[in-house]
Amino acid sequence: MEFAKLFEQYRIPHLSGRYVTLNHIEPLLAERNTNNQLQVLGQSVQGRPVYAYTIGTGKIRILMWSQMHGNESTTTKALMDFLNLLHSGTELADNLLRDFTFCCLPMVNPDGAEVWTRENANGVDLNRDAFHRSQPESQLLRKIFEDFKPDCCYNLHDQRTIFGAGDTGKPATVSFLAPSFNEERHIHHARARAVGVIAAMNEEIQRHIPGQVGRFDDTFNINCVGDTFQLLNVPTVLIEGGHYPNDYARDVTRKYIFIALLSGFEFLNENVIVSNGLQEYLNIPQNKICFFDFVYKNVKINYEDSEIITNFAAQFKEELSDGKLVFNAYVAKIGGLDDFFGHVEWDAKEAVLYAGGDSNIIEVDQKADFNLGKNVKVVNGIVEN
Template sequence: MNLEQLFIENKEQSIEGRYLTLDAIEPLLRRLNTDNQLTVIGKSVLGEPIYKYQIGSGKIKIFLWSQMHGNESTTTKALFDFLNVLNNGSVFAEKLLNGFTFCCIPMLNPDGSRLYTRENANKVDLNRDSQDLTQPESKVLRETFESFKPDYCYNLHDQRTIFGVADTGKPATLSFLAPSYNDAREVNECRLKAINLIAAMNEVLQQYIPGQIGRFDDSFNINCIGDTFQYFGVPTILFEAGHFQKDYQREETRKYVFMALVSSFSVLSENDIVSNRIDDYLNIPQNNIVFYDFIYKNININYDGIEKITNFASQYKEELIEGKICFNAYIVEIGELKGCFGHFEYDAKGAHFEARYGKAPILNQKTDFYLDNDVKFVNGLLNN
């Protein structure tokens, strides 16, 4: 199967970028609602509808949910790309629809999505509410899980640009986790199914983004939804969509999430999962916090008349301004930065730093500065 071509043919062109609200996906859901597949299953804190889209008649039941965190939209885009596959009338689509029943909640947290926050409108992280179920969105997710009785759960998220693959200097474009079901992080039959499926997806993705797949930390937290569902005995897979080189809108990453989804269902439909791939799973390097968006090296700075050579790093803050996500770079670290990487790196080779506030970088200041008075940086980037 040509996954690249499949993505190109089925990419949902009407949605892109990082800011994805209910306004953008409701028309898509209505368009896809060709046979009463769409249901409103609850309301958010602020009264926004929470939709379920269920399609297929197969015996393998797949439960997928996205934007539990409102500012994590990459997997939502990829999910709609996949739903387009299921609705394209192809032989492959027919095979999937006959083999699986897909139950999707494409936007669990519409309030957080509109506000572009991780939390819901009550400032609660829904991924820490799986036991107390204090929030309406958490209750909707649990009720759907209990009524649908899935065979597999797909917990779809984004991760920050700070994550790299171990110490390789490559970004973690996608990371996976088969969550633990107990404090000892043991592997039972349920967790092994998730592990085997992740190993299969990784094998496919390495052909496209070699060395850019990470494994998320598996510390057990029963308050997290993935750990809870694994504890309940349903194989659960955490997807974390991360950074691809220069892809801050996550349109490239979206493609690899799509590929992961399609390849996982292809493997399941062929019953082509090796019985024990724990070693393959553990050989996926762990995520490591090693990246900044910008690193500037060998900068000559002046503190009260004393010059020295140092490095500093900046990070984007994603700020919602007048309905658009603005990436604004702020200085976050000054010093050796040993073992760290930048998605953008610049070697100043001893050039002198100067900004409107002085001759040395200051934490939390915007990354606007000059080097030797003639090389200009605006919002972190070289301004030619």
């Protein structure tokens, strides 16, 4: 299957950028509601609809949900691209719809998406509410899980730009996890099935972005949705979209999420048992916090009344301004960067830092606007000349 070509064919161009809200996807869902596939499960805390889109007649039942963290939109875009493929009328679409029944919740947390926060309107992380189910959105997800009775679940998320794929020096553009179902991290039938799906997805993704796949820590947490569903004997796969070089809009990363979904479905449809799936899964390097967005090396600064040559880092914060998402860079760490990489690195070659006037003092949390020497200007973290 030509996965990359399929993505380019079915990507929805006008659904782009990081800031994706219910207003962006409601028209797309309505357009694809050709046979009463769209259902309102209920309302969020602030009364926004939480949608489920169910399509297909196959015996393999797949439940997928995205944006339960409001500020994690990459997988929502990829999920909508996939629904676009299912409506293509092609042989591939027909085969998928014959073999599978898909139930998709593209935005579990519409309130958080609106204001670009991880939590819902009550300040609760929905992915830490699986046990108590104190929030209406958590209750809706659990109800559709019980009513739909999936054979496999896909828990779709984003991760920050700070994660690398182990010690490779490469960003974790896609990360996976087959969640544990107990504190001992045992492998039972459901988890083994999830491991096999991930091994198949990783094999395909490595063909496109070798070395840029990570694996999350599998410490058991009953409050997490994936751990709970795995405990209930339903294979559950966590997929996280991460950073691809120069892709802060995550419109490249969405391609690899789309590819992961399709390759996973191909594996499930073949219904094969992979004898070395666990080892292939464990060979995926664990995610490691080892990146900043910007690292500036060999900079002369004033530190505790002495001039020193050091390295420092800056990181983007995603902030809403007048209904638009902006990336504002702030100084994140000064010194102690031996074990860190920068998505962008700049060697100042011992140039003096000027951070406003003639000051060569820089502090954590200040805006990343400064000069390096007399000729290099940095604005919002980016070297302009």
